Amino acid sequence: xxxxxxxxxxxxxxxxxxxxxxxxxxxxxxxxxxxxxxxxxxxxxxxxxxxxxxxxxxxxxxxxxxxxxxxxxxxxxxxxxxxxxxxxxxxxxxxxxxxxxxxxxxxxxxxxxxxxxxxxxxxxxxxxxxxxxxxxxxxxxxxxxxxxxxxxxxxxxxxxxxxxxxxxxxxxxxxxxxxxxxxxxxxxxxxxxxxxxxxxxxxxxxxxxxxxxxxxxxxxxxxxxxxxxxxxxxxxxxxxxxxxxxxxxxxxxxxxxxxxxxxxxxxxxx
Amino acid sequence: xxxxxxxxxxxxxxxxxxxxxxxxxxxxxxxxxxxxxxxxxxxxxxxxxxxxxxxxxxxxxxxxxxxxxxxxxxxxxxxxxxxxxxxxxxxxxxxxxxxxxxxxxxxxxxxxxxxxxxxxxxxxxxxxxxxxxxxxxxxxxxxxxxxxxxxxxxxxxxxxxxxxxxxxxxxxxxxxxxxxxxxxxxxxxxxxxxxxxxxxxxxxxxxxxxxxxxxxxxxxxxxxxxxxxxxxxxxxxxxxxxxxxxxxxxxxxxxxxxxxxxxxxxxxxxxxxxxxxxxxxxxxxxxxxxxxxx
Numbered sequence: 001x002x003x004x005x006x007x008x009x010x011x012x013x014x015x016x017x018x019x020x021x022x023x024x025x026x027x028x029x030x031x032x033x034x035x036x037x038x039x040x041x042x043x044x045x046x047x048x049x050x051x052x053x054x055x056x057x058x059x060x061x062x063x064x065x066x067x068x069x070x071x072x073x074x075x076x077x078x079x080x081x082x083x084x085x086x087x088x089x090x091x092x093x094x095x096x097x098x099x100x101x102x103x104x105x106x107x108x109x110x111x112x113x114x115x116x117x118x119x120x121x122x123x124x125x126x127x128x129x130x131x132x133x134x135x136x137x138x139x140x141x142x143x144x145x146x147x148x149x150x151x152x153x154x155x156x157x158x159x160x161x162x163x164x165x166x167x168x169x170x171x172x173x174x175x176x177x178x179x180x181x182x183x184x185x186x187x188x189x190x191x192x193x194x195x196x197x198x199x200x201x202x203x204x205x206x207x208x209x210x211x212x213x214x215x216x217x218x219x220x221x222x223x224x225x226x227x228x229x230x231x232x233x234x235x236x237x238x239x240x241x242x243x244x245x246x247x248x249x250x251x252x253x254x255x256x257x258x259x260x261x262x263x264x265x266x267x268x269x270x
Numbered sequence: 271x272x273x274x275x276x277x278x279x280x281x282x283x284x285x286x287x288x289x290x291x292x293x294x295x296x297x298x299x300x301x302x303x304x305x306x307x308x309x310x311x312x313x314x315x316x317x318x319x320x321x322x323x324x325x326x327x328x329x330x331x332x333x334x335x336x337x338x339x340x341x342x343x344x345x346x347x348x349x350x351x352x353x354x355x356x357x358x359x360x361x362x363x364x365x366x367x368x369x370x371x372x373x374x375x376x377x378x379x380x381x382x383x384x385x386x387x388x389x390x391x392x393x394x395x396x397x398x399x400x401x402x403x404x405x406x407x408x409x410x411x412x413x414x415x416x417x418x419x420x421x422x423x424x425x426x427x428x429x430x431x432x433x434x435x436x437x438x439x440x441x442x443x444x445x446x447x448x449x450x451x452x453x454x455x456x457x458x459x460x461x462x463x464x465x466x467x468x469x470x471x472x473x474x475x476x477x478x479x480x481x482x483x484x485x486x487x488x489x490x491x492x493x494x495x496x497x498x499x500x501x502x503x504x505x506x507x508x509x510x511x512x513x514x515x516x517x518x519x520x521x522x523x524x525x526x527x528x529x530x531x532x533x534x535x536x537x538x539x540x541x542x543x544x545x546x547x548x549x550x551x552x553x554x555x556x557x558x559x560x561x562x563x564x
Contacts, residue, residue: 115483117503117511122521125531127482127502134456135488139464154440155452155483155502162453176440176449176480186363186442199361200445212450259457263418265450266411270355 009197012171015223016150022228024066024109030232047088052095063099065092066109083116086129108146108160115156130159137162143246148172167215168204175202321538330495335384335401343388350386363443381412385420391546396424398433406438414451421458430468435486439479452484468552494523
């Protein structure tokens with residue numbers, strides 16, 4: 001391949017926003033031998049922005065939690081443009097506790113612009129639902145691997161991102177707020193989103209450098225949508241080797257490492 | 271139609287609109303205080319004697335961390351933790367260091383939170399107080415680190431933690447690092463919790479965003495001051511999404527109480543006493559002993 005500069009954060013954002021980019025429900029049948037979706041939070045309802053279920057990879061049972069994007073308006077309406085409500089996070093937590101009970105590793109696929117902002121979401125405690133997940137995941141006694149497929153947006157992404165290892169597809173981005181939101185809040189000018197994207201350090205290499213992500217999963221040339229089966233096989237290969245590695249660690253050591261990973265993130269002087 | 275009428279009346283009762291003409295009346299800011307909620311004007315002395323609570327509508331105005339400490343802790347009992355910790359500029363965001371310096375001068379704080387050990391009505395605890403004057407008490411590395419250390423310190427000494435929360439959310443200027451402070455603080459809460467120790471949250475005006483979505487929502491007991499704003503998403507963001515105006519009581523302490531996310535609303539005048547009582551009810555007793563509470 002000819003020598004080309006690394007694509008900028010803005011270029012990558014265009015790739016992950018490509019309408020034909022595969023979503024978690026496209027990958028799940030390609031990655032896992034068998035899968036069953038499990039519905040509902042047992043409190044309020046079933047949030048279609050989050051897919052939860054059990055599956056098998058190389059004869060190993062796992063729990064899969066995934067934020068789902070639609071490929072068209074109808075699918076996006078159903079999955080609320082991948083913006084979960086509190087019941088989505090509570091379904092995720094229910095299934096993760098189930099994974100802990102049956103000693104299954106948890107695999108989270110992150111792909112959301114953020115948790116939904118709306119009246120129902122506030123009434124049912126969006127903040128509490130995310131906070132509870134962060135706290136419970138930090139103590140969950142089974143391995144957790146999270147993979148950012150496209151966009152990891154804010155607390156809505158982090159609620160599935162407290163994990164032993166975070167991987168990013170090579171064009172995926174992960175940020176505290178969308179570049180548009182960043183430009184709008186800090187510069188009062190949303191049209192400067194491109195400049196914001198390139199400033200915010202949101203790409204996979206940025207996150208590995210900051211020790212927030214541990215791994216980058218290579219996308220096919222041009223992006224994941226150019227060859228979804230190849231992308232799925234790269235993800236599966238990553239999962240196999242990572243789960244093998246994490247399953248070998250005694251659970252108390254795994255939890256200490258998980259705590260330390262987040263405990264050490266921060267830049268300050270004293 | 272009739273519903274619309276009721277809504278208008280309700281909005282006038284809950285938050286009367288101050289007319290432009292009223293605003294023109296010059297209020298000498300050093301002598302008089304005007305409530306931003308109801309427009310009531312009182313003598314500054316009386317307002318301060320009333321712990322900065324509006325005597326007319328009971329809006330609990332924002333306090334600095336030092337004012338809050340003076341109202342809460344026993345005199346001379348406070349020993350600060352990590353007094354010298356300061357933010358750096360991980361995104362090399364223009365003007366961020368300058369802004370921090372200005373705020374450090376004007377507030378007397380290094381960042382948006384004060385943490386330390388103190389006693390309340392004689393009961394020792396670790397206390398953290400967020401100060402909205404400092405970049406709307408947004409959570410960056412310093413806030414996250416000081417809270418994590420406060421919980422670890424409390425766990426080591428087997429002390430309860432009381433946090434007075436206020437925040438506009440994550441500190442945008444620090445990018446994804448600020449988002450990760452949510453996981454860090456929630457993790458520190460979980461470890462303190464696993465030790466069987468008490469954590470009380472006091473929600474003050476305003477508590478929103480990433481702070482609501484992490485440690486602020488995780489207290490064993492969650493107290494809110496009357497009328498304060500507490501929520502995850504900003505009101506304007508939601509109004510933009512649903513394309514209609516939200517009711518005035520949306521995301522207030524009273525709204526949260528009704529929906530089951532707050533244990534109690536306590537007025538500022540009763541807060542120190544209430545905290546003292548709750549701390550006393552949670553004093554650790556030797557194993558097997560069942561003692562009298564309160």
